[in-house]
Amino acid sequence: MLIRRAADIRPSEITSETLYWNRREWIAAAGAIGVAAMSPTSLSALGAARQQGPVARGTPYGLQPNDKPTPWEDVTNYNNFYEFGTGKDDPAQNAQEFTTRPWTVKVDGFVTKPADYQLEDFLKPHKLEDRIYRHRCVEAWSMVIPWRGFSLSEMLKRAEPTSQAKFVEFTTLLDPRRMPGQRSSVLDWPYIEGLRLDEAMHPLTLMVNGVYGRDLPNQNGAPLRLHVPWKYGFKSIKSIVRIRLVEKEPVNTWKVSQSSEYGFYANVNPEVDHPRWSQATERRIGEFLKRKTLMFNGYADQVASMYTGMDLRKNY
Amino acid sequence: MGTWTSEIVQQESKSVRDRIRAFREPRGFGVLLIVALCIPAALAIAGLLSDILAGTRYFGSNPVKEGEHFLGRWTLRLLVATLTITPLRHITGWNWLAKHRRTLGLFAFGYVTLHWIAYAFLDVQLDWGELKTDLLKRPYIFLGMTALALLVPLVVTSTKKMIRRLGGKRWNRLHKLVYIVTILGVIHYSMAVKQDLTYPLTYALVLAILYGWRLSRWSRKPAIGPSVA
Ligand code: HEM
Numbered sequence: 001m002l003i004r005r006a007a008d009i010r011p012s013e014i015t016s017e018t019l020y021w022n023r024r025e026w027i028a029a030a031g032a033i034g035v036a037a038m039s040p041t042s043l044s045a046l047g048a049a050r051q052q053g054p055v056a057r058g059t060p061y062g063l064q065p066n067d068k069p070t071p072w073e074d075v076t077n078y079n080n081f082y083e084f085g086t087g088k089d090d091p092a093q094n095a096q097e098f099t100t101r102p103w104t105v106k107v108d109g110f111v112t113k114p115a116d117y118q119l120e121d122f123l124k125p126h127k128l129e130d131r132i133y134r135h136r137c138v139e140a141w142s143m144v145i146p147w148r149g150f151s152l153s154e155m156l157k158r159a160e161p162t163s164q165a166k167f168v169e170f171t172t173l174l175d176p177r178r179m180p181g182q183r184s185s186v187l188d189w190p191y192i193e194g195l196r197l198d199e200a201m202h203p204l205t206l207m208v209n210g211v212y213g214r215d216l217p218n219q220n221g222a223p224l225r226l227h228v229p230w231k232y233g234f235k236s237i238k239s240i241v242r243i244r245l246v247e248k249e250p251v252n253t254w255k256v257s258q259s260s261e262y263g264f265y266a267n268v269n270p271e272v273d274h275p276r277w278s279q280a281t282e283r284r285i286g287e288f289l290k291r292k293t294l295m296f297n298g299y300a301d302q303v304a305s306m307y308t309g310m311d312l313r314k315n316y
Numbered sequence: 317m318g319t320w321t322s323e324i325v326q327q328e329s330k331s332v333r334d335r336i337r338a339f340r341e342p343r344g345f346g347v348l349l350i351v352a353l354c355i356p357a358a359l360a361i362a363g364l365l366s367d368i369l370a371g372t373r374y375f376g377s378n379p380v381k382e383g384e385h386f387l388g389r390w391t392l393r394l395l396v397a398t399l400t401i402t403p404l405r406h407i408t409g410w411n412w413l414a415k416h417r418r419t420l421g422l423f424a425f426g427y428v429t430l431h432w433i434a435y436a437f438l439d440v441q442l443d444w445g446e447l448k449t450d451l452l453k454r455p456y457i458f459l460g461m462t463a464l465a466l467l468v469p470l471v472v473t474s475t476k477k478m479i480r481r482l483g484g485k486r487w488n489r490l491h492k493l494v495y496i497v498t499i500l501g502v503i504h505y506s507m508a509v510k511q512d513l514t515y516p517l518t519y520a521l522v523l524a525i526l527y528g529w530r531l532s533r534w535s536r537k538p539a540i541g542p543s544v545a
Contacts (some may be wrong), residue, residue: 073377086512088382
């Protein structure tokens with residue numbers, strides 16, 4: 001941890017809403033008595049008070065009886081989005097200035113209708129739905145999130161994949177000027193993810209452009225991201241600029257960085273541990289007691305058949 | 317001091333250096349240090365209790381993880397602080413710092429204990445199977461536990477009585493374990509982080525400087541002062 005003095009915490013790191021004043025006082029007090037090296041992560045993250053956020057609406061998909069939507073503040077302040085920093089609250093702070101217009105999405109590879117779309121044209125043909133999904137991070141925490149979007153399959157059908165198309169490869173924007181995290185080589189930029197074509201065509205696989213009924217905040221992957229609810233979160237790539245139909249299995253970024261820990265499939269599986277921690281349980285953000293992790297994150301009935309005969313221990 | 321500095325610079329800075337060297341221990345420094353070192357722990361305990369019981373977010377959305385990390389980082393800071401006392405003494409001439417090294421060391425142990433409590437009680441929630449798997453199958457946990465275990469004999473022998481009983485020389489040799497504990501701590505840290513090694517490597521660099529300073533002293537001349545540990 002780099003030692004940072006309280007005085008070095010930029011005002012922008014501390015949320016400015018008056019509701020959060022008690023937090024600022026807390027920081028000031030901590031600084032004054034010489035606790036100079038407190039972690040910015042722990043101090044500047046969120047307000048102390050549980051603030052009333054927007055209300056989640058939408059159709060529940062695969063929710064368990066005790067699943068409640070995770071509050072807006074947590075969904076929008078606890079993010080893994082290394083393009084904007086590796087700390088959980090870095091994206092919420094560093095993505096503020098990120099501009100997402102104009103935005104082009106390239107659809108190419110083995111399709112009969114390749115095209116460069118303006119975002120608006122890319123979205124226009126689709127009816128947006130609000131769907132409440134379970135989200136499980138590979139780091140053993142989870143959320144329940146009301147996304148807004150449409151099935152990726154509808155978009156793919158329009159592009160008309162050819163018979164050579166076996167996989168879909170997604171690419172995040174590469175622009176170190178706008179995405180400060182890309183100035184460090186912590187990952188191999190640009191971020192790449194991929195799905196097998198049948199996974200990509202599965203009706204649960206969602207192209208997302210909103211959350212909680214609003215446009216996606218930058219830190220959540222604006223303006224366009226994926227959500228694959230039965231896979232670990234890193235499969236759900238953010239700020240997508242390219243969708244390419246390919247013949248070979250795409251090489252996804254986390255697999256490149258640490259192939260013993262992160263695979264291509266990354267299906268949620270309580271029986272296959274991450275080398276450094278167990279995947280049998282998870283902590284739901286906002287809850288103290290841990291929950292049991294469900295096979296395919298609770299979507300086994302819908303997706304398990306895609307993997308019959310596969311060794312899920314090898315194909316982690 | 318500073319064989320690299322020229323005579324002239326030495327002459328000019330003499331008064332400043334003398335003034336630094338003449339700085340005596342402020343009154344009540346020991347007590348102030350103890351109080352200051354209690355503050356992060358107090359904030360951690362209060363913040364975690366409030367977050368877990370009242371749903372606040374002093375430690376963010378995932379208070380257990382964040383609190384665990386917070387306490388781990390303080391452990392490491394204090395271990396490094398114990399190792400900076402001797403170089404600092406030699407550079408500033410503040411020999412009075414020596415007696416506060418024990419405070420820093422004991423607090424390092426206090427923080428690693430809290431770090432372990434956060435891990436075992438709040439994070440793993442006393443799942444015995446999981447605690448066992450962690451210890452045996454996950455090297456970074458094994459290293460952390462080893463570091464904690466190695467600190468125990470140092471805590472036990474931290475009293476004046478124990479120093480007398482062991483004799484200065486043996487006591488000094490035993491307490492060199494701190495070097496190993498801190499290296500283990502840094503390795504544990506670099507294995508615990510997911511991807512970004514910036515901070516662990518910064519610590520490694522600081523350790524390299526501190527250890528390099530000692531090595532160069534040991535190789536050059538016998539130690540001055542009561543102990544160089
Ligand atoms: C001298 C001993 C130790 C030191 C210096 C130390 C220090 C640290 C540091 C600096 C971190 C990372 C904080 C961050 O990511 O910001 C950490 C994480 C962690 N430590 Fe320790 N630690 C020590 C002993 C232990 C022990 C005894 C245990 C438990 C048996 C333990 C369990 C953990 C765990 C579970 C994590 C979090 C890993 C994760 O979130 O994936 N540590 N420790």
